[in-house]
Amino acid sequence: MKQPSWDIIGKRKWGYLFSLLVIIPGIIALSVNGLNLGVDFTGGTFLDLRLEKDFTTGQVRQIFDRFGLGRSIIQKGAGRDLSIRTRFLSEEERVKILQALRQEFGEVTVLRADEVGPRIGRELRNIAILGVAIGLLLQVVYISYRFKSVRFAVAADIALLHDILVVLAAFSLTRKEVNSSFVAVLLTVVGYSINDTIVLFDRIRENLAMRAREPFDRLVNRSILEALVRSLNTSITTILAIGAVYFFGGTTIRDFAFGLMVGIATGAYSSIFTASPLLVDWHLWAQRRKVKPVEARLPAVGPSPVPATASPATSPGGQPPRKHKKRRK
Amino acid sequence: MASRLWLRLAFVLAVALLAFQVAFRPVRFEGFVPTLTSPRIHLNLGLDLKGGSRLVFRALRENVSVEDLQGVKRIIEQRIDQLGVVEPTIEILSRQRRIVVELPGIQDPQRAINLIGKTALLEFVDTGTTQLPPGAKWSEDGKKVTLPSGQSISLPKNVKFTGADLQSAQATISDIEGPVVNFQMKGEAAKRFEEYTRENIGRYLTIVLDNEVISSPVIRSTITGGRGQISGGFQNLQEARDLAVLLRSGALPVPVEVEENRTIGPLLGRDSIERSLKAGYIGTILVILFMLLYYRLQGFLASLALGLYILLILAALTGLNATLTLPGIAGIILSIGMAVDANVIIFEKMKEELRLGKTLYMAIQTGWRRALVTIVDSNTTTLIAAVVLLWLGSGPIRGFAVTLTIGVIASMFTAIVVTRVFVDLVSGTRLASWLKAIAATGGRTSEAA
Secondary structure (H helix, E strand, C coil): CCCCCCCCCCCHHHHHHHHHHHHHHHHHHHHHCCCEECHHHHCEEEEEEEECCCCCHHHHHHHHHHCCCCCCEEEECCCCEEEEEECCCCHHHHHHHHHHHHHHHCCEEEEEEEEECHHHHHHHHHHHHHHHHHHHHHHHHHHHHHHCCHHHHHHHHHHHHHHHHHHHHHHHHHCCEECHHHHHHHHHHHHHHHHHHHHHHHHHHHHHHHCCCCCHHHHHHHHHHHHHHHHHHHHHHHHHHHHHHHHHCCHHHHHHHHHHHHHHHHHHHHHHHHHHHHHHHHHHHHHHHHCCHHHHCCCCCCCCCCHHHHCCCCCCCCCHHHHHHHHHC | CHHHHHHHHHHHHHHHHHHHHHHHCCEEEECCEEEECCCCCCCEECHHHHCEEEEEEEECCCCCCHHHHHHHHHHHHHHHHCCCCCCCEEEEEHHHCEEEEEEECCCCHHHHHHHHHCCCCEEEEECCCCCCCCCCEECCCCCEEECCCCCEEECCCCEEEEHHHEEEEEEEEECCCEEEEEEEECHHHHHHHHHHHHHCCCCEEEEEECCEEEECCECCCCCCCCEEEEECCCCCHHHHHHHHHHHHHCCCCCCEEEEEEEEECHHHHHHHHHHHHHHHHHHHHHHHHHHHHHHHHHHHHHHHHHHHHHHHHHHHHHHCCCEECHHHHHHHHHHHHHHHHHHHHHHHHHHHHHHCCCCHHHHHHHHHHHHHHHHHHHHHHHHHHHHHHHHHCCCHHHHHHHHHHHHHHHHHHHHHHHHHHHHHHHHCCCCHHHHHHHHHHHHHHHHHC
């Protein structure tokens, strides 16, 4: 075998630690900063304008102050481009503001305008939460069915929550705007992360069916190494494709591509360093609960002293018929 | 076996040809006579790519019937006709009391909003001896008038005629008044108008649109024939024309408000297409390069399959009459990366089988069989996410979900069927040893990785 012989499962604590080092600051950022919710979620007006004459944001702000919109976010883009985020404006207000801008800076070209009423914002938020929840639930059902074990499903979903948290944290830390395409990012990450975990779990399932006498943690480690090339290659090609969108796709879609890249990277990472180790720890924990206290003091990692407990039938399962088999042995 | 291979190859070629025909329509059938035209893309582009406005209006009244909304839709259609928009779409979401209007390529969305969203209830109000200045507003209950100065006076709204009494309305420029709207009342209303003006000479007949005073003329003489004129309050001819349009189309049965407006100017739309096409080319080239470098001959075969994959997506989008949006393009590019995944899984399993010392033929057989389970399981979970998006999402999310769903299905087909045909084909030729050799070199690289 020309495979590397790294002990990923043995060092799994480092994987957990690394994840926590990313997620804890992320959670702090989320609770302190929150997310930079765009008008899609909060309701409001977003305008991307191109003006005829040079301007400073201060001049524009003066105009907005006149309309009692002092809290608007006003940014200067490339050239004479201007982007404004403010509350939901009535038709009259918008016409008057554009007129005022025309008076000061000449012709105003509307590049993009998004006006979203507060009701639609709320609806979108509910749809986003509902969508992720339903997607997760259906996937648990499918995986539980295909792998005949809830453990695989739960481990895959914890890894998935990990990935969602990382993406949320990335958006919170970078203050990137969260809009309706962010929902698409989250659900793609849901799909991709699960996809990646399943390919790895499938390898574990395959190996479980073939080798009887190997301890579960060794088997998982070997499965990871065997699936590593595929996992890396797929992530590389996907990130190459999305990277092209990030660098060449224009500003409108850059944040979207950023979210996908983060999600794909963490999705590949979590299959190896979160989902699979969790499977092992769960297995070891279940074992400790069953065996006598003396045996429980044995090191958790390394070859199991009781060959029977490492048989494939007992490893991931937890189903009644398999338990009987074990007791007979 | 060989004959079945040719059969499969023929099948793949047939699918490719069919997909090309659906996506680019090089052959057109007029009656039964096929004619050749130059192939071009027939995809519907979303508003975010070609520019335009998407407006969501919401009925302001509770208990709105479907008939009301259909009435609103008919009137909106007439008003849009005046804007000269090519292929507008109007959709009623009756449960949400919403009407979604899409106006591709519109230059002035503000005007569209003004024109579409106005209730346009015109009223001729008898205000007796009181002349009201333009801009004065009646309260909703019609008992009080707020003057532009902010002062409020008590004046019941005594409506004599409404927009429903009008037969036609036209805007012109009058020498004295500037832009005006001439109107003609319907036969029966014209008679009432004549009677009314005869009996009320010297009193003010105030013209009110959506509770706001346009002008407050005095009746100087009996008006016969039901002809009248609305003057004053117009900045330019355009405004007078818009009012004429509103009057001709009639008032909306239910008042509406704009709840969502998404406008992409034509400049930005064109820019998005160019940029996303560029990103697509570069992404595809990078993915193909990677496949060639890593999997050599198999990579080349997989790249051929990838070409067919892109063709299939275009055909599916065109065939389903789906609309391609910017997130949709991102979905396609993402799925190009993921399409390779199925191939990678197959090649890795094939490599393992070869290393176990199996013959090339056996390695292909078992490799594919083992990979099939993995591919189906992993893609089903992605598909679940995509279908949830499809079901829940609207607008940009939906566009993304459509391409992702099509992409996942097409990628399974190309990897499982198409790449297999190519690999089987090559394995029967002198190039077969290349397949084997390359599978072995892949292993060394993995050690370095």
